[in-house]
Amino acid sequence: MIKVLIADDEDLVRSGLRTILSSAGDIEVVAECDDGVHVTELARLHRPNVALLDIRMRTSDGIDALRGLMMLPEPPAVSMLTTFDVDEYVREALRVGASGFLLKDTEPRHLIKAVRDLARGGAVLDPKVAARVVSTVADGARAAEPARRLLSMLSDRELEVVTLVGHGLSNAEIGQQLHLSEATVKGYVSAVLGKIGAANRVQAALVAYRGGLIA
Template sequence: MIRVLVVDDEALIRTGFQHILDTADDIEVVAAVTGGQAIQTAQEIRPDVVLLDIRMPDVDGLTVLAGLRRLPDPPVVAMLTTFDMDEYVATALRSGAAGFLLKDTDPEGLPFLVRTLADGGTVLSSKVTRTVVDGYLDGGCQESVCHEILERLTTRERAVLVLIAEGLSNADIAARMHLSTGTVKDHVSAILTKLGVGGRVQAALLAQRAGLLKPPKDREGG
């Protein structure tokens, strides 16, 4: 059972997400609270996934994210917003958020997205994915510098990174590479540490900037 904590200042949003997710047999919304209650609630109930509003009047969503990331066994956090160009998206992803969802996400697809998050995958709303990939996280390395950073990785870790960048979950990567999920998790942890990034989204973008996702002829021919 995937345990989910919904954090939003609007009761209607909290109730809506809870109703949608509770229809799934393998997902349970264990609490739906405001931002001011989020950290303590997460400490008490230890959810697997947190859906966190990025803009709340009682406490800033980025502050809550930072607090959640400092917990001994931090949950996976995806940010929620009504804006497809929220100026906080870059900071949230740099701070370790595993995803960025619009509040008008298709209800039928929401359980799948939560499963992806719980399985170690990254989730970006289709409306913001291209914006992020095309440079919304500007300030990152140039291709040559990114390539040098990736030299810190072993051959196996680079292969895992490519699959992360393609959006595969830990279970999918394990199946693709004939590894155990635990081994994949260890590789992912090592990759994030060696690259000095806060989450899978940053690692994926760094891989893309380094040209790992380009066809071989593009990498060779420039």
């Protein structure tokens, strides 16, 4: 059973997320709160596999909560919840250790899949916010020489894969576009992450953006 913690200051959002996730037989929402203050305490108590944190809350922001979680001996995988307008908090969330970004109105099936992916050690990046996330943290020089050097180590097929990762596509969706099996795509993604030194798909997307693969 995948245990999930939700922190969002909007009751309606928390209720919607809980309802969606509880409909999956392998997911249980074990804790929730309306601010970031109690997130670490709840994580210690309930030991969730995944935490969904609102990136901005009225009484505290999700970044502080993320920092607290990352200090735990066995921190959960964390995805930040955001609206379409990704803001200045994104850069810090990535630096601290967020494994992804999801829209609050993510489709139910995509939300459930994202939680499963996070629990397996993956990273998630909603296609609708992918470009905004990478452009927010592009540090000005989008075609930076270090990123180009990393990308030069990839094969043509690996470049295709990392470009689609940068657009927020899942392994299954990449496989459909490139006419490859999901297992084959998973192998390509693992190879790409290893070659460019990225810890997860979000970091790979940043390299793709900085290297000029994503417009």
